[in-house]
Amino acid sequence: MQRNIVIWITALILVAVVSVAGTVYYVGGGPKKKLVVSTTTSLYDTELLDTIEDQFEAKYSIDLYFISVGTGLAIKHAERGDADMILVHAPSKELSFLEGGYGVCRKIIAYNFFAIVGPEADPANIKDLSPTQALSNIVETGRNEDAKWVSRGDDSGTHTKEKGLWTTAGFNWTTLRNEEWYVEAGAGMGKTLQVSDNLDAYTLADMGTYLKYYKDGIISLEALVTEGEELLNVYSAIAGNQTRHSGINFDGAITFIKFLTSEEGQEIIANFGKDMYGQSLFYPAVDLLKHNTVPTMVQWIKNYAFFNGYECPPEYQDDHPELYT
Amino acid sequence: MVWEFLQNPIFQITIRSLHISGTATLLSALWSLPLGILIGMKSFSGKQFAKGIFNALLGMPTVALGLILYLLFSRTGALGFLHLFPSPQAIIIGQAILVTPIIVSLTISAVESVDPEIVDLAKTLGASELEASLAVLRESIGGVVLAIIASFNRAIAELGVALAVGGNIRGFTQVLTTTIALEVNRGKIEYSIQLMIILLAIVFAITILTNLLQRRIK
Numbered sequence: 252m253q254r255n256i257v258i259w260i261t262a263l264i265l266v267a268v269v270s271v272a273g274t275v276y277y278v279g280g281g282p283k284k285k286l287v288v289s290t291t292t293s294l295y296d297t298e299l300l301d302t303i304e305d306q307f308e309a310k311y312s313i314d315l316y317f318i319s320v321g322t323g324l325a326i327k328h329a330e331r332g333d334a335d336m337i338l339v340h341a342p343s344k345e346l347s348f349l350e351g352g353y354g355v356c357r358k359i360i361a362y363n364f365f366a367i368v369g370p371e372a373d374p375a376n377i378k379d380l381s382p383t384q385a386l387s388n389i390v391e392t393g394r395n396e397d398a399k400w401v402s403r404g405d406d407s408g409t410h411t412k413e414k415g416l417w418t419t420a421g422f423n424w425t426t427l428r429n430e431e432w433y434v435e436a437g438a439g440m441g442k443t444l445q446v447s448d449n450l451d452a453y454t455l456a457d458m459g460t461y462l463k464y465y466k467d468g469i470i471s472l473e474a475l476v477t478e479g480e481e482l483l484n485v486y487s488a489i490a491g492n493q494t495r496h497s498g499i500n501f502d503g504a505i506t507f508i509k510f511l512t513s514e515e516g517q518e519i520i521a522n523f524g525k526d527m528y529g530q531s532l533f534y535p536a537v538d539l540l541k542h543n544t545v546p547t548m549v550q551w552i553k554n555y556a557f558f559n560g561y562e563c564p565p566e567y568q569d570d571h572p573e574l575y576t
Numbered sequence: 577m578v579w580e581f582l583q584n585p586i587f588q589i590t591i592r593s594l595h596i597s598g599t600a601t602l603l604s605a606l607w608s609l610p611l612g613i614l615i616g617m618k619s620f621s622g623k624q625f626a627k628g629i630f631n632a633l634l635g636m637p638t639v640a641l642g643l644i645l646y647l648l649f650s651r652t653g654a655l656g657f658l659h660l661f662p663s664p665q666a667i668i669i670g671q672a673i674l675v676t677p678i679i680v681s682l683t684i685s686a687v688e689s690v691d692p693e694i695v696d697l698a699k700t701l702g703a704s705e706l707e708a709s710l711a712v713l714r715e716s717i718g719g720v721v722l723a724i725i726a727s728f729n730r731a732i733a734e735l736g737v738a739l740a741v742g743g744n745i746r747g748f749t750q751v752l753t754t755t756i757a758l759e760v761n762r763g764k765i766e767y768s769i770q771l772m773i774i775l776l777a778i779v780f781a782i783t784i785l786t787n788l789l790q791r792r793i794k
Contacts, residue, residue: 257710270602296763298762317746318744331652333651333662469765
């Protein structure tokens with residue numbers, strides 16, 4: 252009987268060892284190099300990155316690992332050396348990320364617009380107003396308890412944009428957030444839209460995620476304010492700095508950035524969602540900036556997302572000037 | 577046909593979940609079982625305290641453990657040189673730690689419910705310390721199996737650790753719970769429901785199995 256138990260225990264140890272060895276093998280044994288990309292939720296939630304991943308991996312011997320976390324945490328990941336590169340949309344944060352010496356080789360890959368979305372009944376009467384006027388109306392209606400605002404509340408790119416818009420509209424976000432009608436979801440874009448939909452509330456959304464959720468019938472909120480320079484949304488790719496974290500897959504990051512800004516990559520971005528939603532969710536930015544095809548648009552992007560007139564200041568180009576010619 | 581089925585993401589995610597949580601449970605058993613048997617059999621001064629610690633750790637919130645492990649496994653963390661974030665191994669280690677108090681506590685109870693005379697009897701019959709432990713283990717094997725099954729259930733159903741140190745990466749660290757959480761955010765409700773049904777089926781099947789075992793033992 253006791254021999255039986257010894258056999259059982261030996262078997263248990265064997266199975267455990269084999270399992271662990273198997274895991275090590277199937278994780279570490281692959282021939283492909285990993286590229287860990289921490290990304291804003293909007294690019295992930297729309298499934299654009301799934302499409303890009305399929306086409307990129309078919310061409311290169313690199314395994315793309317996307318972690319969808321929002322711009323705030325994505326930047327943190329890269330600062331700690333946990334991500335090889337990031338896809339983000341908060342220029343002010345990107346600048347301090349570059350200045351902190353954490354990232355290099357920033358490239359603007361795409362843009363679209365944020366929208367102030369809300370219930371069809373539109374209790375604050377904001378349809379087609381300017382963004383700042385719309386926000387003033389929402390505050391007023393909110394204080395009269397007739398409207399609610401849902402904020403991402405997660406330090407993401409959209410949240411950063413929202414705080415900026417409140418400032419432009421003449422409000423102090425830190426006091427607004429304590430008011431009754433101001434709800435902080437603390438969640439990604441998709442979740443926040445669902446929360447707003449359930450509360451019949453207004454929120455700020457990137458057009459890509461909004462359109463996908465609207466057309467898929469997940470939410471019934473209307474896009475009420477969609478125009479204005481203030482609502483511009485610019486997506487960038489930034490590689491981690493290998494002099495700071497030597498272990499990162501820097502070459503892989505550059506390869507992926509080049510793919511994203513190549514004709515092929517830009518084509519994927521331009522066409523993504525066209526067949527499903529009748530319009531593009533994101534607009535490619537590379538050709539636009541290079542050839543100045545739509546001057547007003549280029550000027551808006553430069554005002555909002557350029558640093559001292561540069562897409563990426565020369566000191567952060569890290570011997571890859573070919574990215575900027 | 578078979579190949580297509582094997583390539584199906586739902587199948588792969590399910591297998592990955594079973595593999596990760598199964599490995600975590602077995603790995604944990606390697607240290608938790610001896611620890612549980614030892615604490616259960618011996619009488620020493622800090623025994624109640626040790627039992628109290630493990631009982632308290634039973635309620636470890638997975639988000640807390642996830643955050644602690646992320647900070648450890650992060651490149652700039654104490655164990656950053658292991659390059660464990662993000663990876664399935666990181667989830668395995670995390671879940672193994674998570675279920676340790678379950679296996680230890682339940683094993684202690686099982687061992688303590690064994691008649692202490694068995695040890696004396698075994699020793700008078702000339703058994704060594706290890707042989708006496710094995711005799712106790714044999715008597716309490718039902719409880720020990722329960723401990724392992726309950727641990728597996730906890731591991732496969734947890735979200736915090738898997739998300740924090742795995743990152744829900746497609747084809748790499750996506751497990752049932754993380755996929756459900758993120759696909760719901762993406763609005764892919766039907767896909768999430770399919771995964772949820774699988775997760776519930778696994779958890780319920782194991783719970784029923786546990787109950788049947790319990791009845792047989794009693």
